[in-house]
């Protein structure tokens with residue numbers, strides 16, 4: 001008898017297609033929920049999640065008039081160039 005992996009078949013909220021949460025993902029989300037009870041298992045398939053993520057990133061870009069501060073300073077640049 002082979003051990004059944006602890007994966008879950010779920011239906012996407014957006015496209016209504018079945019998708020599988022792998023055992024690793026289920027474990028990961030359960031771990032998060034254990035620490036953050038308000039956190040919920042993802043309701044969307046990876047494809048729709050990627051789309052949502054992109055949309056949110058775009059919204060964030062549109063909303064903020066302040067550009068992200070560069071992470072690297074000129075000093076670090078100089079070091080990289082060997083000056």
Ligand SMILES: [Zn+2]
Nearest residue numbers: 012015045048
């Ligand atoms: Zn979907």
